Amino acid sequence: MFQIIFISYWIFNAFNKKKTGQIIAGILTIGFLLLIMEPWISDWTFSKKDAIKILSVHNFELNDDFIILKNEAGGFRDYYETFTLKLSDNDFNRISEKIKTSKNYKGHFTNYSNLPTADYKTTDTIDFETDNHFEREYWTSKKMENGTFHFRFQLDKENKELSYIGSDE
Incomplete structure (x- = not known):
């Protein structure tokens, strides 16, 4: 997952779309964190x-x-x-x-x-x-x-x- 986030950021950065790369990497990071935290989130809710x-x-x-x-x-x-x-x-x-x-x-x-x-x-x-x-x-x-x-x-x-x-x- 870390590699996907890293590669997606740098691919967009290489095509001079740094802002798009940051947004995509941010969305993927949040999704990954939510996936990891799912057992605790279900306990909290x-x-x-x-x-x-x-x-x-x-x-x-x-x-x-x-x-x-x-x-x-x-x-x-x-x-x-x-x-x-x-x-x-x-x-x-x-x-x-x-x-x-x-x-x-x-x-x-x-x-x-x-x-x-x-x-x-x-x-x-x-x-x-x-x-x-x-x-x-x-x-x-x-x-x-x-x-x-x-x-x-x-x-x-x-x-x-x-x-x-x-x-x-």
């Missing part, structure tokens, strides 16, 4: 509407206002999209009840070395509870737009925060 859209795909609805505490996406070999939301009491209670009353609910676990995990071969959903969290994990054969097909939701009981992890592994 992540909005409540994006979070609601992602959660609705997974049948979680938020009725009240919430705060986006953290958002990150990216990876070279494995792609991850993660975010953490501060929920209202009503949304927290509704989601925790949805997990506890699910047909996939495996119970309350106090032994953290023996937690259930979803099997990627069966695309099963696993819902369970620990002393600190409500959790849902599942694999699906239908990928989201960003290529993720393994999902984990963790609902923090103390802070009333919902953490989402979507990955392509």
Whole structure:
């Protein structure tokens, strides 16, 4: 890319079109920088509407206002999209009840070395509870737009925060 910018500037400069060469080189440089910065730009522009859209795909609805505490996406070999939301009491209670009353609910676990995990071969959903969290994990054969097909939701009981992890592994 640097060579294309350099050559385009000097070609126009050689034909006495220095101003045109500067403009073309400037446009190419800005385009190259935007391409490089794209992962960070998508993180910076992540909005409540994006979070609601992602959660609705997974049948979680938020009725009240919430705060986006953290958002990150990216990876070279494995792609991850993660975010953490501060929920209202009503949304927290509704989601925790949805997990506890699910047909996939495996119970309350106090032994953290023996937690259930979803099997990627069966695309099963696993819902369970620990002393600190409500959790849902599942694999699906239908990928989201960003290529993720393994999902984990963790609902923090103390802070009333919902953490989402979507990955392509």
